[in-house]
Amino acid sequence: MARAPRFATPARPALKPSRPWGWWLALAALAIALPLQLALADRARLAADPGWRPRLEWLCGWLGCALPPWREPGAFRVTSREVRPHPTAPGALLVTTSFRNDARWPQPWPQLEVALHDIDGRALGVRRFAPEEYLGAPPAAALIVPGQSVLATLEILDPGKRAVAFTFDFH
Known part of the structure; x- marks a missing residue:
């Protein structure tokens, strides 16, 4: 079978060299963001725990969120x-x-x-x-x-x- 002329074949895009560090960086950002988001979403319940409250006060001071008042x-x-x-x-x-x-x-x-x-x-x-x-x-x-x-x-x-x-x- 005869080969098609070169101008008739689709050009292959040049492959970029892979950068595995980009995937690792994205994975690390997601690994930090998920627990942070879970803690903020559940902050009212966690703020009632004496072990979690100081951490959440620091986090909310840094992010500008509010905690419910302590009730004991x-x-x-x-x-x-x-x-x-x-x-x-x-x-x-x-x-x-x-x-x-x-x-x-x-x-x-x-x-x-x-x-x-x-x-x-x-x-x-x-x-x-x-x-x-x-x-x-x-x-x-x-x-x-x-x-x-x-x-x-x-x-x-x-x-x-x-x-x-x-x-x-x-x-």
């Missing part, structure tokens, strides 16, 4: 408490308590739950109070810093002689 209601500690008859309102109790934020980070103001119990430990009444209620005004700052103490004052109806104990909880 169990880190609030009651430092003093008192329940006594209200001095000016008959049939009411005046409840005062002082609590402190023992968390490592600032956190939002908690809801304060007060429960009155009978002699058998059954709750006679439970109520949650917003910060505006136990402070008497909206908080001056959005967060309570670590080590900050707060004085809360509440006025509640007196449940009578059946109430022998009270507890405080934070939510």
Whole structure:
């Protein structure tokens, strides 16, 4: 069989020498970008973990993203408490308590739950109070810093002689 003339055959493009370092560079960039993207996408959940929070604070400081405030209601500690008859309102109790934020980070103001119990430990009444209620005004700052103490004052109806104990909880 006769060969076609040279001008009739399609020209083959010249092969460029391969650069394997370009593929490795792209692979390395993807290997860094994927965990970074996963951490940013799941930052609200990871920010609640004390081990991850410092890393995410650094990362968000570098990238300009925001983290939700630290929430650890169990880190609030009651430092003093008192329940006594209200001095000016008959049939009411005046409840005062002082609590402190023992968390490592600032956190939002908690809801304060007060429960009155009978002699058998059954709750006679439970109520949650917003910060505006136990402070008497909206908080001056959005967060309570670590080590900050707060004085809360509440006025509640007196449940009578059946109430022998009270507890405080934070939510």
